[in-house]
Amino acid sequence: MTSHQKTQTMKPSTAAKKLGVYLEATPAEFQEGVVSRDELAALQTDPPEWLLELRRVGPHPRPVVAAKLGVSIAGLARGGVTEALTTEQIEALKNDQPDWLRKERATQAEVRKEAVRIKEKNAARGDQDHGSRS
Structure with missing residues (x-):
C-alpha cells in the first residue's frame, strides 16, 4: 500500500503573516489562491520583485x-x-x-x-x- 502525502497549503493571510507583509498590498493572484509550504519556502529564499518592494516600502x-x-x-x-x-x-x-x-x-x-x-x-x-x- 502506498501513501500519497497531501501537499499542505495555507490561506493567503497566513502566508502573508509568515512573510511579514500586508495581505491587501500583495498581488491579486497571491490573495486569491492558496500557498503550499514549498511555495512559501521559495518566496522566502528567492523573493520575487513584488515581495522585495513590499518589504522595502x-x-x-x-x-x-x-x-x-x-x-x-x-x-x-x-x-x-x-x-x-x-x-x-x-x-x-x-x-x-x-x-x-x-x-x-x-x-x-x-x-x-x-x-x-x-x-x-x-x-x-x-x-x-x-x-x-x-
Whole structure:
C-alpha cells in the first residue's frame, strides 16, 4: 500500500503573516489562491520583485510597524495607529517623535528591562537548585 502525502497549503493571510507583509498590498493572484509550504519556502529564499518592494516600502502590517517603531501592537492602537503604514510614514513618525510614541517606547523599554530581570532571577534560581543537588 502506498501513501500519497497531501501537499499542505495555507490561506493567503497566513502566508502573508509568515512573510511579514500586508495581505491587501500583495498581488491579486497571491490573495486569491492558496500557498503550499514549498511555495512559501521559495518566496522566502528567492523573493520575487513584488515581495522585495513590499518589504522595502510597505505598506507594512501592524506587527512590522510596531517592531520598526519599537513599541507593542497595543501601543500602536493606544497611539491611534490602526492601519498599515508605509516605510515613509514610519520614518516620519520616528522623526516627529509624537508624545504617544515617546511614551510607548519608554513603556516597551521598561517591559524589556523587567523581562531581563525575571529571566536572570529565574536563571539564578535554577543554578541554586542544581547546586543544592550535588
